[in-house]
Amino acid sequence: xxxxxxxxxxxxxxxxxxxxxxxxxxxxxxxxxxxxxxxxxxxxxxxxxxxxxxxxxxxxxxxxxxxxxxxxxxxxxxxxxxxxxxxxxxxxxxxxxxxxxxxxxxxxxxxxxx
Amino acid sequence: xxxxxxxxxxxxxxxxxxxxxxxxxxxxxxxxxxxxxxxxxxxxxxxxxxxxxxxxxxxxxxxxxxxxxxxxxxxxxxxxxxxxxxxxxxxxxxxxxxxxxxxxxxxxxxxxx
Numbered sequence: 001x002x003x004x005x006x007x008x009x010x011x012x013x014x015x016x017x018x019x020x021x022x023x024x025x026x027x028x029x030x031x032x033x034x035x036x037x038x039x040x041x042x043x044x045x046x047x048x049x050x051x052x053x054x055x056x057x058x059x060x061x062x063x064x065x066x067x068x069x070x071x072x073x074x075x076x077x078x079x080x081x082x083x084x085x086x087x088x089x090x091x092x093x094x095x096x097x098x099x100x101x102x103x104x105x106x107x108x109x110x111x112x113x114x
Numbered sequence: 115x116x117x118x119x120x121x122x123x124x125x126x127x128x129x130x131x132x133x134x135x136x137x138x139x140x141x142x143x144x145x146x147x148x149x150x151x152x153x154x155x156x157x158x159x160x161x162x163x164x165x166x167x168x169x170x171x172x173x174x175x176x177x178x179x180x181x182x183x184x185x186x187x188x189x190x191x192x193x194x195x196x197x198x199x200x201x202x203x204x205x206x207x208x209x210x211x212x213x214x215x216x217x218x219x220x221x222x223x224x225x226x227x
Binding site: 031035041042043059091102103104105108 | 148158210213215220
């Protein structure tokens with residue numbers, strides 16, 4: 001397993017389109033976290049998911065954003081009707097279903113809204 | 115309560131010098147304090163981490179100093195090298211591995227030869 005895999009690496013969308021970002025956690029990891037990083041800023045927590053459950057979505061914008069982590073397949077962060085302010089790097093991290101183990105980050109998806 | 119404050123925002127150090135980055139937190143329930151290194155275009159990579167039951171942890175040239183009473187922790191990079199030039203983030207979480215990380219705002223370190 002090469003680690004946390006995110007795709008696509010770069011995504012360009014026109015205003016009003018939908019963006020779908022995918023994250024495949026490390027093998028054996030069942031917890032997924034999504035973060036957003038605006039240019040020259042830190043990482044802001046968005047959502048924490050376990051298989052088929054949203055555990056903490058306190059950082060998710062109330063509208064247009066949704067996330068899922070189905071029983072099979074990658075976690076998906078979905079942004080509907082994108083606006084220029086959504087342009088950012090979106091990072092996914094994963095951890096195993098055991099306490100006291102750390103987090104592994106993917107290389108991110110860079111979303112550009114034109 | 116959930117914030118982690120990081121300083122300085124940027125740091126310039128000469129090769130061989132010591133780089134020091136500081137973080138402060140409010141929530142005394144935080145149980146895990148990692149430092150991440152990020153190069154341009156890459157994801158954050160774990161550098162070193164500490165739990166609140168120890169005051170210092172050293173790994174090679176990297177040391178975390180932790181002051182529980184002051185609610186502060188810092189990263190020291192000894193013998194700084196140009197290859198250390200990157201952005202460094204401190205973070206904290208309530209439960210290691212089963213809770214979100216709260217990140218500081220980052221410090222851009224530049225090490226000049």
